[in-house]
Amino acid sequence: MKKQIISAAIASALVLGAVPTAFADTTSSFTDIDNSFAKDAIQRLVEAGIINGVDSKHFDPKGELTRAQFVTLMVKAMNLPVDTSSMASNTFKDVVGWAAPYVDAAYKAGIIQGTGANAFSPNSNLTREQSTVIMVKALQTVGEIKGTGVPLTFTDADAISDWAKSYVAMAVAYGLIKGNPDGSFNPQGNATREQAAVMGTNFLKSAEEVKDENKPTDPAEPEQPPVVIPPVTGGGSTVDTQAPTLPQDVTVSDITETSVKVSWTASTDNAGAPMYKVYINAGQVFNSTDGTSMIVTGLTPDTDYHFEVRAYDAAGNMSNYTDPVSAHTVARPVAVSNVSLSSDNANNPLLAKVGDTVTLQFETSEEVIKLSNFKINGGNPTSFTCTETQEGGTWISQATYVIDESDPEGAMNFQINVKNAAGTYSQTIEQTTNGQYVEVQKAPVLSSVTIASNNANPAEATSGDTVTLTIRSAQKLLKLSNFKINGSNPNSFESVQDGNEWVTTATYVLDGTDPLGAMSFQINVRNEAGLYSVTTEATTDGSSVTVNYQGV
Known part of the structure; x- marks a missing residue:
């Protein structure tokens, strides 16, 4: 089935040299490709819907290509199935947004690998040898290919990485690459957008050839008897003039x-x-x-x-x-990009407390309105605006939401659902572009409070001993000015994460002026969102420290 899908895509793409009326104006507005050696290739791929310009007027032929952009080109050229229901990669943690479905499709087809543990580096530049390897692996999905023994005559063949040499040889054998006019290949050089266009058209042609080479034959099929066509009256030869019946x-x-x-x-x-x-x-x-x-x-x-x-x-x-x-044909969904979430919290824009306003912002290329299933933390936004930038061509939408007591603690969620004036919907967007979210925090709760000294008897302390107050909570804690141990400021204060909770320690060194008897403390802290705890003056386990200057 995979080969049939690819064959259909190739067959249709190859005939796009004769531009159909529907595509007649697709590339006529590009003002920067007339002097490009890849002009014809650019036009063919743009008309086929395989590659786009950087905007309506420019293709940027000399621009360098990112890994995500080239993989997207190849996935479209191969006509691979693409699941656009999620804008975050199921395979690579660093791939979010428009490229995620294409990267996942390429990985599933076996034509790409990552650059590290769960990483793909989608925005990194793509070298010429890397792009060649991807093309050859794509060609191998069409059928068996040969050519690993083709000699590499490039002047810089020795600079080709060992892992890429066999792929470069096969690429040469199938006409995917030809090298530069000076005889070099420049394997470590970054691939440009015009080079990618030429490689894309070369791939389409080569894939058709590989398909033909691998066309199956059925040796068991009986030989068909020759068809005898009756001669045409009045002539000396037999000519078939009978048309097939109507489909x-x-x-x-x-x-x-x-x-x-x-x-x-x-x-x-x-x-x-x-x-x-x-x-x-x-x-x-x-x-x-x-x-x-x-x-x-x-x-x-x-x-x-x-x-x-x-x-x-x-x-x-x-x-x-x-x-x-x-x-x-189905209308293309409204494209949503540059999604971000932030709050007006005075301490941290990625935290929010009751009363704070959270803003969900995103960009589109046209004016949109929100749908009824546009939600922030499960509720309707407090406000929604869509405004065109001064430069034009980009619309910035902002939806606000005010945190109240009903909002649960933890990372906020949202569902962006909008439509344009024509009634075309966007896909549901549920993730920010940069992966950052706003965390809702409530007033800190102290789950555990203990006190002990470094004395041989941790329940007693004398001059020079250090007493440590240990607090456990679900949030990082910050000390307030009225945090006291034995009526004085602690000598040190630190809040460190330990798994799913935070451990906060405050130390106090006795200097001989502390009164005899049980030590006292007043725990007054706040979280990063600015919410205060209740003043706490007792331990949760009954522990205590007694000051004793004699016999300790």
Whole structure:
């Protein structure tokens, strides 16, 4: 099934040299590709929906390519299934946002590995040898390839990493790469966007060749008897002039943002099984198939299309056009980016207490309104605004939420659900772009309080002994000015995390002026959100320390 999907994507992408009407204006607005050696490749991939410009006017051909951008290009070229239900990678902790579904699809297909433990480094630059390895691994998913023994004649072949040499050799054998005009390969150099476009088109061509090389044969299939075609009256040769019958029951299904599956019932022909052509909007032709369905790719989201099918035989005889069937491609979800969450807490914008206002901010390329299932911590936002920036082209939305007593302690959650003026919805977004969240804190609770001295008898202390007050809580604690031990400030105060709780210690050194008898203390602390504890003056386990200057 994988090979069939890839074959359909390749077949459709390769015919995009003749630009369909639906794509006629896709690249005409780029002002920076006329002098690029990759202009034709850029146009082909943009028209096929495999690569995009950096904005509506620029492609930035000399710009360096990130690992996430190249993997996305390859996943689109291979037509791999992409699960966009989550904007966080299931495999790599450092991949969040738009690239996550593509990186996961590539990892599942076996064409990439990470750069470390649960890391992919999506924003790092991609070297030429790294991009070559990814392409070859992608080509291997199409079918068996050879070429590991091809000699590497690049002037800098010795600079190619050992782990990459066999892949570079196979890439040369299949025409994926050719090197630079000066004979070098520059394996450690960063790949550029125009180089990626050329590599992408080379991959599509090579993948078709590999598919043909690996086309299965059935030795058990009986040889078909030759078809005897009656001679044409009045001539001295036999000529097939009979067209196949009209394909029947044309339907469309599996409609996505950029593809439609067209199916039909087989035609018959006097000279064997016919082939078929699918016509889009009475113009663009998708050649060819001997099956009874075709996945038409490279379409524009939220667009009407009409499809017709014709059968033809080896002699070139064509059936009539079928009646057109229509399909409307799925609208592309509203893209949400740069999601952040912060509070107006005076001490820490990543903490919030009752009464603090938390702001959820994100960007879109168009004005949006919130839907009823837009939630912050399970509740409706207090306010929602969407404002265009002065530069234009970017809209910043802000939703605020005021923390109250009903909000539970811990990390806040949210669900961004918006739509544009056309009624197109965004995907549900539940994660921030930078992975940071706001934690709701309530007043600190002291789960354990103990006191002991470093004396041989921890329940007694004399001059020079150190007494330690130990406090356990679920939050980090900060000392207030009225935190006292025996009426004085502690000599030291420290709050350290220990697993799921925090251990806070305050020490006090006796100097001979402390009165005899049981020591006293007043624990007054606050958490990082600024909430105070209740003053505590007793231990939870009954421990105490008595000052005694004699016989200790």
